Amino acid sequence: MIHKLSIIGTSFLERIAPLCMIFDQISGDYGMSLGKAAIVGVGTIGRGWALLYAKAGYRVSLFDPSVAAMDAALGAIATSLDDMAAFGLVRGRDKIMARISIASTLRDAVADAEIIQESAPESLDAKREAIAEIGREAAPLSIIASSCSSLLPADIFQDAAGPDRCIVAHPFNPPHLVPLVELLAGPATSDETIERTRAIMLQLDQAPIILRKPVPGYVANRLQAAVINESMHLVANGVISPDDLDLCMTESLGRRWAFLGPFATMDLNADDGVAGYARRFREAYQELGRDLGVAEPWEETAIAAVTEACRARTPMLDLRSKREWRDRQLMWSLVRSRLGPRDDGTAAKEKA
Structure with a gap:
């Protein structure tokens, strides 16, 4: 090794x-x-x-x-x-x-x-x-x-x-x-x-x-669909480039969600926890929800733009090696999760 x-x-x-x-x-x-x-x-x-x-x-x-x-x-x-x-x-x-x-x-x-x-x-x-x-x-x-x-x-x-x-x-x-x-x-x-x-x-x-009950697409794919659909919508409407959209996820939400999840992230982002976060931001999120384009079909222009960006980053002939790179990143993620501290700060309180 x-x-x-x-x-x-x-x-x-x-x-x-x-x-x-x-x-x-x-x-x-x-x-x-x-x-x-x-x-x-x-x-x-x-x-x-x-x-x-x-x-x-x-x-x-x-x-x-x-x-x-x-x-x-x-x-x-x-x-x-x-x-x-x-x-x-x-x-x-x-x-x-x-x-x-x-x-x-x-x-x-x-x-x-x-x-x-x-x-x-x-x-x-x-x-x-x-x-x-x-x-x-x-x-x-x-x-x-x-x-x-x-x-x-x-x-x-x-x-x-x-x-x-x-x-x-x-x-x-x-x-x-x-x-x-x-x-x-x-x-x-x-x-x-x-x-x-x-x-x-x-x-x-x-x-x-x-x-607890059946729902089309189950849970993770529904969450993924919400993010991907809105990503396509933002690109289709000229809000952001495909490259910057990916960067937005890897350098912000993805980093936190990888070890916390959305609810735990909310809980830590307000001094009074998730209840306080909800009081302050609920209306803003509801308004954003009404404006989201997740129900709109994938536009051909957006698909073409995303395809062009992906092929510029990784030519078709390099997709296999890129998948191997992805798998190595996932393996390092497993390594880090097992070598990192397992205590989230609650153990000391329990002992006290």
């Missing part, structure tokens, strides 16, 4: 090395098995899930109707593990890979699995068909978790056998580097399924949140 990070500086690496060993033990290989997980659909999302389950100690069985996807899966997972190992985020790479196997049939993949992670293409027909077929082949107590990102559970679980064990577990791309998982129950999902799935996500070192 050290030689790959030598550009950062020896003193820094010497300082963090003992800490890296600590969280390697927390997030890496434990030398034990937690049971079996099946991944149905091994595109980018499915491969990320496979890495997470295997890293946590699960035996992982992969299946995909596409032979090409199956052929590429193990190599892609191994590459991701190598990248994470270079940042000290995993240890026992070979043991982790040894837990992952390819199944020749769906029945073999899901046999005796504690949880089955469905990661079929994001279309109603594909999801409904995959979940129905998984339900016919899976053991009665197996959890069927869909990686669906926007469709409502009542629709995708319509033909499921045992809908009480079906749940949406929506990850973010790439799942092995972005911890959030949105959990959303269907009409028949049992409380036991919700709690079991949440416990498994915590075993994977993910950050599960539970949606």
Whole structure:
């Protein structure tokens, strides 16, 4: 690990090395098995899930109707593990890979699995068909978790056998580097399924949140849609350039929201907390809300301007290397979150 990070500086690496060993033990290989997980659909999302389950100690069985996807899966997972190992985020790479196997049939993949992670293409027909077929082949107590990102559970679980064990577990791309998982129950999902799935996500070192009721697009994508739609609106109306819009987010809101979130940010931005913030700024935010262009369609001129700015920054031929750069930034974010102070200032008060 050290030689790959030598550009950062020896003193820094010497300082963090003992800490890296600590969280390697927390997030890496434990030398034990937690049971079996099946991944149905091994595109980018499915491969990320496979890495997470295997890293946590699960035996992982992969299946995909596409032979090409199956052929590429193990190599892609191994590459991701190598990248994470270079940042000290995993240890026992070979043991982790040894837990992952390819199944020749769906029945073999899901046999005796504690949880089955469905990661079929994001279309109603594909999801409904995959979940129905998984339900016919899976053991009665197996959890069927869909990686669906926007469709409502009542629709995708319509033909499921045992809908009480079906749940949406929506990850973010790439799942092995972005911890959030949105959990959303269907009409028949049992409380036991919700709690079991949440416990498994915590075993994977993910950050599960539970949606209390279904809403189109779920929560994170709705928040993202609000920001992106208004961003397009501002560019379309000549308020700001695409480059400066991105700079606005990375150098202000993005920095605070990365570790606080919007409500905690509001709470800290007023001497008397969020209640005082609301008293002072509620009307201003309501007025802004009435003026927002989030309901307007994406204008072609705005899309063209954003495309031109993005291609000027990153030519099409460089997109792959730019994604690799993004993943390195996400890995450093994970490193910093584990090396940084965990105390938010409340521990001393509790001891007092």
